[in-house]
Amino acid sequence: MKSMAVFCGSSEGHDPIYMEKAKEFGTALAEEGWQLVYGGARVGCMGAMADAVLEAGGEVIGVMPEKLMENERAHEHLTTLHTVQTIHERKAMMMELSDGLVAFPGGTGTLEEWFEAFTWGIVGFHSKPCGVLNINGYYGPLISLLDHMVAEGFASEAAMKQIVTSTEPREFIEKMNGFIKK
Template structure:
């Protein structure tokens, strides 16, 4: 990777029902370590979140978790990460992850994943950062969301330029490549 050093990965705190989701988390971890991309994530030990963190660590990579104190209190924090940032609120969590990361990748997940992903996109739209974001479309998991986003654009609620910002990848390697190209473009002042 040229300019992608730290990647925020949003994903479920559950494993999901399709074994492909866990496989994608492990494959993403392996691709990140191969490319020397460090993981920034929500700091949990459960579900896909815990799985990707564990796999990055097992492969010798670096993991930076960001977790609210309330989740630490109910013992869902991952105690073995490279560095664990404990914050007070979910808003602070997202802000810290944005500060630490060069780009954002969403694996399958639920409402929390959607919240994090769309906040990263909206902060980009508002000019708070120029960091790219990508959906890893594991077994078509994001097809419905992509269809809705296309519908929102066709209905006049999203410009073609804003719609074009959404990167979609079928493999972790493709996601890392797309994100690195976008980070590189943004650092050169180009529109990605």
């Protein structure tokens, strides 16, 4: 079974579209045979996505640092919940357990996690596709910044072409399927 590490918010965001698309993405992951690997929370977009995967008969693996078990309100009904000591261990385990990685709308933690995974790929520590699910134009400014980095000579065009993007969950999964054969 293929596994998708999803970095996303433990908040809902202001626009209901984020929660709707989190559920849609979770359902699509399960229906397309992908296992969800995520931060382990039962709240916000994280929780909605995990619930949708489970409701569609899929598997969900959560990875949560012990210190965040209370704050992020760990999901109690996951297929598996791994408890680790640090955020670094969380990211390493999520990377190890996944075949592809995606940033769904979220905050600074989401960006930090995704950028580290993307950078690891650029420097050759893995060859897993990294994607951005650009719900409601959320990541438009980030995509523009990445294009600007290329234009200014601080990032390679080849590296940026490795980023899988879409505004729709099912289309995103189709694109990821094109990268991963399992």
